[in-house]
Amino acid sequence: MKVSLNQLKQFVDFELPPVDELVQKFNAQLGVVEEVVDLADKYxxxxxxxxxxxxxxxxxxxxxxxxxxxxxxxxxxxxxxxxxxxxxxxxxxxxxxxxxxxxxxxxxxxxxxxxxxxxxxxxxxxxxxxxxxxxxxxxxxxxxxxxxxxxxxxxxxxxxxxxxxYGLNDTIIDIENKMFTHRPDLFGQLGVAREVAGIYGHKFTSPSWYGDAPEFASAEGLELEVTNEALDKVPRFMAVALRDVEVKPSPVWLQCALVAMGAKPINNIVDVTNYVMLLTAQPTHAYDYDKLRGGKLVARMAQDGEKAELLNGKTYELTGNDIVIADDEGVVGVGGIMGGGNSEVSSETKNIVLEVATFDMYAVRKTSMRHGLFTDALTRFNKGQSPLQNDHILNLLMMSVKDVAGGEQASDVSDEKVFEDENDDYFNDKYFPASLNLDDHFINARLGLKLSEAEMCQLLNNVEIHSHSMDGHGDYLCVKVPFWRTDIEQPEDIVEEVGRLYGFDKLPRELPLRRTSPTPQNIDIVAKSRLRSTLAQAGGNEVLTYSFVHEQVLTKAGQNPTEAFRLSNALSPDLQYYRLSVLPSLLDKVHMNVKAGHDEFMLYEIGKAHHVDVLGEDKLPKEFARVAGVYATKSADGDAPYYQAKRSVDYIAEMLLPRSGVRYVRLDTYDSPDFAPFAQLVKPFDPVRSAAVEIDGKLAGVVGELRQSVAKNFKLPARVAGFELFVSPFVGEQMPEYLPLAKYQTVQRDVSYRVAESVQYDELVRAAVAESVDARISLEPVAIYQPEGSDDKTVTLRFTIEPYAATLTNDATTALIDDISSRVVAATAAQVV
Incomplete structure (x- = not known):
């Protein structure tokens, strides 16, 4: 991200410090500076x-x-x-x-x-x-x-x-883009200026064209029909027609401004769209109105096989997962990435259509990877731009075009969006900026500071994160996040903001005081550690291979690649598929070890497998934890290799499951409904010389020798056998479930219960503990009060409700608390005060 100091000076009301000091501040509180360019020396x-x-x-x-x-x-x-x-x-x-x-x-x-x-x-x-x-x-x-x-x-x-x-007596500070991955607002000069003001302790005020909601006039003269058929991928799509514009080289000041920010001037219309993008971080686009067939502009998903000829002169074959902008007859641009050559603004253009849209960051990122398309617009869209700024940007864009190219509005402003207004439920859940309530102790305890409530509010208000104290709630802060800060969703984000704006280098170099308790052991990690130790004692050598494999590894093992997940953006051509089982990865390593001179050895690996038809409740691929081993020897003497592999399984069971019953059933005679989902697991094994492994009557894996075709495909020595077991029998207890952080606004309610003196606190808590499929509910004590001489006491509990699916309304929160209170009353004869 190239930052022009001359552009910053337009937005801040104080004198910027020397460049060296500014770079030091950037590195400490904004982002890593890659290069400083003295543009003034060039001119x-x-x-x-x-x-x-x-x-x-x-x-x-x-x-x-x-x-x-x-x-x-x-x-x-x-x-x-x-x-x-x-x-x-x-x-x-x-x-x-x-x-x-x-x-x-x-x-x-x-x-x-x-x-x-x-x-x-x-x-x-x-x-x-x-x-x-x-x-x-x-x-x-x-x-x-x-x-x-x-x-x-x-x-x-x-x-x-x-x-x-013309403002070329400038210094350009180039900041590493990855530093701003979570901050879409910082891909524009305005956003950087706001942060510079904040880290220097100055209050920033956005210009009126960005902070004030615009009002658009009605107009006519050019027919323009705008529709949005992909609301789930294009949450907002705005467009307007302008007529009688004059396309020519941009004014010198505009050309120079673009050069300073790293862009290349083309013509006044295109230059204005780029200038607005570089200023605000919101990409915009202009179409030649007379090239739009049927006077239509529509955002939709592409049809499989549909072609798009883009501004780079290349033609791309699209898929149904690509967002496109189209007219009445076909594609005129790939949404969020690049416009089409068939709608390009040229020197002959007289009428234009201006578009300001928001595209799903994940969809455009996948399209860019699929087709190898990378642009400045994509860089900004795949960071997650807010659709709430589109009307502000379109208003600025219209004014800017009129300034440099003349023309006048010739249609109404079309605004096709997924939400109707700020009270719309979908709007509130997905796009409405967060409102957070937290106390100063929550922030200070995590930063090791002693900032006052007023000092915290000042730091946040300086960068237009509106905050103030909550009347009647002591040290509580009410924080209203601005629409451009899409990265702030939870109280911890506010802690980070306060720390960064205050200066992480100023934080005390000491650990915060905490009451600690032993961390419970992760039973999955313990089980895998015991498996490693046992297999090492049995003579095994652990290897670590990728969970991704080449298609040939699957086919060599007799497995069907269509049943494996295929990666659309593989790290390399050799890592295209999730593996269906772990054993083929080990078989792929046997030949190279034999060539290296190892005559007899056992390899093992603890890893994961997946199947395309098996998904979890969250619709994500389910992971199967497996432990696999392969025994290989060049010697023709000794027992059949099956018994060597079986001895390893027996040893694992004896050491780790001494009181469990292990049973082996020949694979070609094994008949169990539990076996069907693991059909790909047994593909490498010879069904006559292999056995299904049962532990306590449940299928636990396979052990045996390999099919001749598999041995030939992997160039295995004459005597090879292997096993693959499920890790779950060795875990012993139920694995803890992962609970994601709440995405929606957390709600807190304090409830006071008057109970008899004889009611113990833990009785009250046990009755108050609640479970909900829609939210995570936790509680903590606030106060216990008993007036002198009274037989009753009042216990105040604070309930914290973190919703999973949507922001809770006041009525929904009240209903949850009433349900909890009804149980408390029934169990303890309490009165809700």
């Missing part, structure tokens, strides 16, 4: 001049001899070959001994000199836009319009610094 010699005289070169038809006023007191002669050079024009002059900006970063930059051109001395050159690295135009020199708006206060006069007049 330090460029001067604005006035062409006073212009005559034909006496010895060349295509050259002109000019005399320019560079503010030095005398005219300077420059030979120029541009067709548009003329007397009385303002241009940019690069004097002798200066470096052409377009070559500044080259290994051998081009340095100008004073030399004769066809017998006439020329001092330096008058520069074209591409030579100044602010555009692609080389048809003529850059002509300066002195009446055009300029970002600086420097007047246009002979000899004025081109960099100072």
């Amino acid at each position: 330090k010699d460029a001067r604005i001049v006035k062409v006073v005289e212009c005559e034909k070169h006496p010895n060349a038809d295509r050259l002109n001899v000019t005399k320019i006023d560079a503010g030095t007191g005398e005219l300077i002669q420059v030979v120029c070959g541009a067709p548009n050079v003329h007397a009385d024009m303002w241009a940019v002059w690069l004097p002798a001994e200066s470096t052409v900006p377009a070559t500044y970063d080259d290994a051998e930059p081009f340095v100008l000199g004073a030399r004769e051109l066809r017998g006439v001395m020329s001092h330096g050159m008058l520069a074209a836009a591409d030579e100044l690295a602010i555009g692609i135009d080389h048809e003529g020199i850059l002509e300066i319009n002195p009446d055009e708006w300029k970002p600086g206060d420097v007047a246009i006069e002979p000899g004025a610094s081109f960099a100072e007049v």
